[in-house]
Amino acid sequence: MPNFRYKIVTKDQQIKEGAISSPFGFSARKNLTRDGSSVLLLSKEKSPILQVDAPFLSGFPLGEKIYFFRNLAMMVDSGISIVEALEIISEQVKTKKVKKAILKISDDVRNGQKLSDAMRKFPKYFPEHIVENVNMGITAGRLNETLDRISNDFEKDDELRKKVTGAIAYPLIIVVVMIAVLIIFIFYVLPGIAEMFFSLEVATPLPTRILLGIGSFLKTKPLVIPGIFFGFLLFISIGLKFKKTKYFLHKILLRLPIFGDLIKNYNLVLFFRSLESLSRSGVPIVSTVEIAAKTTNNEVYKRALDRVKPLLLQGISLSDALSPFTFLFSKQTRKIITVGERAGKMDEAFHRISEYYLRVVDHKTRMLTVLIEPILMLVLGVFVAIIALSLFLPLYGLMSTLSQ
Numbered sequence: 001m002p003n004f005r006y007k008i009v010t011k012d013q014q015i016k017e018g019a020i021s022s023p024f025g026f027s028a029r030k031n032l033t034r035d036g037s038s039v040l041l042l043s044k045e046k047s048p049i050l051q052v053d054a055p056f057l058s059g060f061p062l063g064e065k066i067y068f069f070r071n072l073a074m075m076v077d078s079g080i081s082i083v084e085a086l087e088i089i090s091e092q093v094k095t096k097k098v099k100k101a102i103l104k105i106s107d108d109v110r111n112g113q114k115l116s117d118a119m120r121k122f123p124k125y126f127p128e129h130i131v132e133n134v135n136m137g138i139t140a141g142r143l144n145e146t147l148d149r150i151s152n153d154f155e156k157d158d159e160l161r162k163k164v165t166g167a168i169a170y171p172l173i174i175v176v177v178m179i180a181v182l183i184i185f186i187f188y189v190l191p192g193i194a195e196m197f198f199s200l201e202v203a204t205p206l207p208t209r210i211l212l213g214i215g216s217f218l219k220t221k222p223l224v225i226p227g228i229f230f231g232f233l234l235f236i237s238i239g240l241k242f243k244k245t246k247y248f249l250h251k252i253l254l255r256l257p258i259f260g261d262l263i264k265n266y267n268l269v270l271f272f273r274s275l276e277s278l279s280r281s282g283v284p285i286v287s288t289v290e291i292a293a294k295t296t297n298n299e300v301y302k303r304a305l306d307r308v309k310p311l312l313l314q315g316i317s318l319s320d321a322l323s324p325f326t327f328l329f330s331k332q333t334r335k336i337i338t339v340g341e342r343a344g345k346m347d348e349a350f351h352r353i354s355e356y357y358l359r360v361v362d363h364k365t366r367m368l369t370v371l372i373e374p375i376l377m378l379v380l381g382v383f384v385a386i387i388a389l390s391l392f393l394p395l396y397g398l399m400s401t402l403s404q
Helices: 025-032 062-077 082-092 096-110 115-119 128-140 143-199 206-220 224-239 243-254 259-280 285-293 299-313 318-322 331-343 346-403
Strands: 003-009 015-021 038-044
Touching: 062 082, 062 143, 082 096, 096 115, 115 128, 128 143, 128 259, 128 285, 143 206, 143 259, 143 346, 206 224, 206 346, 224 243, 243 259, 243 299, 259 285, 259 299, 259 346, 285 299, 299 318, 318 331, 331 346
Parallel strands: none
Antiparallel strands: 003 015, 003 038
């Protein structure tokens, strides 16, 4: 969410400056004037990435991330200096803006900065949980092991995301193809047949008339369907800019039949895998939970984990702090954390949980394909039957007329 720099005059006639996060300028102004203050200046703050040497606007492809950390770990383990290793890796990176970022990090390390501090300047490419892992790896003298573990985690994340997106994309592709075939049939096949029937004064059956009516409507108003589609996308994209709307949409996703559990388990894998990695690096539990929460993709999980942090600061155990959120964290998960807390082996507990949910996601993606196939076959059967009826019923009527 963008930040806005502001200068206001408060009700007490005091001039106050600062920054506020808001999706749009008008909403930022509304929040600032809610208590009776007057806005003197309001300007959008540039992203931290834009302030570092060049406008790094493109992302860091996952394949290049894996290559970066895998090769950096190998070269550091081989005794090559971090500066030289970064320069070698930058030559192989294809994304120009990422290449510039790596060279900037190399220059900063050459000038005496820690690798983690240099990476911290590029949060779009190196998120906080990655930077903290690198920082703790440097502190513990096990940087090569930490880098290797990060690359392994990225590979697992890539495989996991492909499974989830594949399971969701499969039915969508089938539906899109069916709609495309139906549109082609309505616009190009059916009108010619209908024209022939009208010229022969043969009555067209109801299914044919319905499809002809749909075709006639779409011809007179061709922008209706694209308008609805893009309107829906615009509504979602604008809604995701507001925290309340985003939270509401993400909550709906978690409660969807079939897909809701898959999304929930996917977020749990991301969260507990980050917890494991940070815990193994020696990051304190409060910071671990705070940083790992940012790796989840769902606003409901992020908001729940924000409420966990104050409880941890009060000395409450993680398992007890998670207990109010039974919908998000199962009793079984909390029990495993309790065992890890008592044994002093939290990293092992987090590993066990992340591996469990990884197997659950793998099973659900396979089962999802199995469950959706018969549903799609049924829908496809109805779809074919509609087309067949609209095509063959008029032909049957024509044959009956000619035989009389």
